[in-house]
Amino acid sequence: MVDAGGTLSAATERLGDSFFQDPQGFFARLRSSAPVTPVITPEGVQVWLVTRYEDVRAALADPRLAKDWVTHMTPEDFDINVDPVQAFLDQHMLNLDPPDHTRLRHLVVKAFTPRRVAALRPRISDITDERLDAMANGPAETDLIEVFAFPLSVTVICELIGIPVGDRQAFRKWSETLLSSRGTREESRATAVAMYEYFTRLVAERRRSPADDLLSALITARDSGDSLSEHELLSMMFLLLVAGHETMLNLIAGGVLALLTHPAELNRLRDDPALLPSAVEELLRYANPLNHATERFTLEPVTIGDVVIPAGEWVMLATASANRDPSRFTDADRLDVGRDASGHVGFGHGIHYCLGAPLARLEGEIAFGSLLPRFPGLALAMPESSLRWRPSSLIHGLENLPVRLR
Known part of the structure; x- marks a missing residue:
């Protein structure tokens, strides 16, 4: 895609429905033919797609690939118009570079240390058991996302942040709209405005009535002058809520699908629960809930591979x-719940490594470790080929997962 003089030729690859439904087939083809190549996103923007493990891992930690587009870029640099409300919410720590990223991450990381997360185990187990009890008393055929993956993932992150129970269902619609590659600009703007107004009201309420939750702690940091602006507080809530429930929802659903379509590995895990930690890592590698990391941009010419x-x-x-690159993982397209999957980049790499990784691992172990023995007859209720994946270039998530419980 780059000629001898370094001139970019027209991108020929487009991320569309075939990509949504089979990203791994798309990636496999590019890894072998054009591992660093320009593609057109569903929104019509040209980006450089990097697909090989070695290149991806190195680039994730390369400071020449920046995140803070507000500081480094002007509106004329964008291929599309950026809505100011959505841009406001998007200015969270995941889209910032040091020193701002370092400052904001320091304020939140304490809530996600392994020790703090381990203390959440009893509550996560209780929430999981509540959902499984409801499933056991419900119909024999159901949508596992609707009855288990979504309510579990959203309840855990909302309780951690401090989101009222009655407001949680709205977040699913908001999140799906903002992460969809098919939504209109008007829909995205309306959703961003709704979330902005909601978080503004919630912060005001929590200021009046603090609680033992992350939001109250961040408000205290903000009001005590601990270098956290009101803008940063609101965008932090947006990031934690969307990222916190979306990734876990899709790990549970995608992981269950992977196990159901690999019955030997499913039985192996059922027979040996000690494999749960390695199984969660393998599912993060094999059925990663994200197709790619959030976008970066080059501050200067950067060589990746030979491009x-x-x-x-x-x-x-x-x-x-990268997680399916055979140069890094032997027999990479095979699910192996006993595999040493260390080194996978499901949580990223470098300074933006997912701070929620300890929580995701714990939730995964509890979710899979409780669901599988509770429903030994768990099976797909429709052919795998009939399942549909959400139209999002970022999220690799099923629209639904019909299963038979017994």
């Missing part, structure tokens, strides 16, 4: 592709 990406270009690092 020079010019300055000011958007770059998309395909972590799901």
Whole structure:
């Protein structure tokens, strides 16, 4: 895609419905033919897609690939118009560079240390058991996302942050709209405005009545002058809520699908629960809930592989592709719940490594470890080929997962 003089040729690959339904087939083809290549996103923007493990992992930690587009770029640098409300919410720590990223991460990381997360085990187990009891008393055929993956994932993150129970269902619709690659600009703006107004009201309420939750702790940090602006507080809530429930929802659903379509590995895990920690890592590698890391852009010409990406270009690092790269993982397209999957980039790498990783691992172990023995007859209720994946270039998540429980 780059000629001898370094000139970019027209991108021929487009991320559309075939990509949504089979990203791994798309990635496998590019890993072998064009591991660093320009593609057109569903929104019509050209980005550089990086697909090989070695390149992806190195680029995730490369400071020449920046995140803070507000500081480094002007509106003229964008291929699409950026809505100011959505841009406001998007200015969270995941889209910032040091020192701002370092400052904000320091304020939140204490809530996600292994010790703090381990203390959540009893409550996560209780929530899981409540959902399983409801499933056992419900119909024999159901949507596992609707009755288990979504309510479990959203309840855990909402309780941690401090989101009222009655407000949680709205977040699913908001999140799906903002992460969809098919939504209109008007729909995205309306959703961003609704979330902004909601968080503004919630912060005001929590200021009046503090609680033992992360939101109250961040408000205290903000009001005590601990270098946290009101803008940063609101965008932090947006990031934690969306990222916190979306990734876990799709790990549970995608992981269950992977196990149901690999019955030997499912039985192996049922017979040996000690495999749960390695199984969760393997499911993060094999059924990663994200197709790629959030976008970066080059501050200067950057060589990845044997391709020079010019300055000011958007770059998309395909972590799901890296996790299936046969040069890093033997027999990479095979699910193996006993595999040593260490080194996978399902949580990213470098300074933006997912701070919620300890929580995701704990939730995964409890979810899979409780669901599988509770329903030994668990099976797909429709052919795998009939399942549909959400139309999102970022999220690799099923629209629904019909299963038979018994």
